[in-house]
Amino acid sequence: MVIPVHDVNPARRTPWVTYALLVANVVVFVFLTPGVVGSVTGESSLAQLCDLQAFLERYAVVPQELIHHRMPRLVPTGQTGVGPQGPGCVVGPPGYDKSPELSVLTAMFLHxxxxxxxxxxxxxxxxxxxxxxxxxxxxxxxxxxxxxxAACYGFSLLDAGSHEPLIGASGAIAGVLGAYLVLYPKARVWVLVPFLVFLPLRLPAWIVLGLWFVLQAVYSTGQGVSAAGTVAYVAHVVGFAVGALLAWPLKPGTPPPPEPRGVLFGRRARRTW
Structure with missing residues (x-):
């Protein structure tokens, strides 16, 4: 898997919305999501885990809730207790009203x-x-x-009985990648390729993003990964496809990216004339 670092495709205007999305995602994760300290140190107390479960149950997408439009009778309360099997998280009737459709929006800012x-x-x-x-x-x-x-609904329709929370901006960002592949397939992207060391290469976007999409499609079938259930690869595939379809009508009027000259694979190319 290659790691993109930078694309050679300057924009004409300041991407204020992209900046706002970046800031919003970081702020929600750092200041609003319980257990961030534990995610850094690798050590989380039971109280933090229970608090995080309750937080995700309230603000993440739960496919069964989204498709069937009904709340579960019991949800994590965020409190800890001791049961027959030892300490654990307490469940009880939800003390709030949750809109499954609105949870799709809030889930886009959770990680x-x-x-x-x-x-x-x-x-x-x-x-x-x-x-x-x-x-x-x-x-x-x-x-x-x-x-x-589209990514959340696509995943939920294929796994309508799931109670697992679905979070992350991956589906929406996959749509951005799909649009980029359609509009700027020849744009050059600097990537790091892990091969003993990280090798810097400049590759066309159709290779970088095409490879990314193929891997997501393969992983969505459960092939090549040991824990496919922990990542919603299907949501990535759906988001990418929707983004590509929405961008397709704009392709004829999109100016091509500038062709970089004089630099090849991280080194300045020598002229032969």
Whole structure:
């Protein structure tokens, strides 16, 4: 798997919406999500875990709730207790009203750990500015939300009986990647390729994002991963496909990215004339 670092595709306008999304995701994770300290140290107390379970139950997408539009009778309360099997998290009737449809929006700003957050923000930082530049600020925000909703509903329809919370901006960002592949397939992307050491290479976007999509599609079938159930790869595939379809009508009027000259694979190329 290659790690994108930077694309050679300057934008004409400041990507204010992309910046706002980046800040919002970081703020929600650092200041509003319980157990962030434990996610850094790797040590979480039972109280922190119970608090996080209750938080996710309230603000994350639960496929069964979303598809059947009904709340469970018992949810984690965030409190700890001692039962027949020892200490654990207390469950009880929900003390709040939850809109499953609105939870799709709140879930887009929740992440399960620092790697989850930073990985998503890296892709949004690199590829989001050009899609915002092409669509404009308002249309880009709507596009982002539509892709996120489509990804959540697509995953939930295929696993309508699941009680596991679904979180992350991955579905919406996958839509951004799909649009980038359609609009700027020849844009050059600097990537790091792990091969003994990290090798810097400049590859066309169609290779970088095409490979990413193929891997997500393969992983969504359970092939090549040991814990496919912990990552909603299907949501990535759906978000990517929706983003690509929405961007397709804009392809004829999209100017091509500039072709970089004089630099090849991280070194300045020598002229032969």
């Amino acid at each position: 399960g750990g620092w790697l989850h957050l930073l990985g998503n923000m890296l892709f949004l930082w690199i590829f989001g500015n050009n899609i915002e530049d092409r669509l404009g600020h308002v249309r880009y925000l709507l596009f982002y939300l539509v892709c996120g909703y």
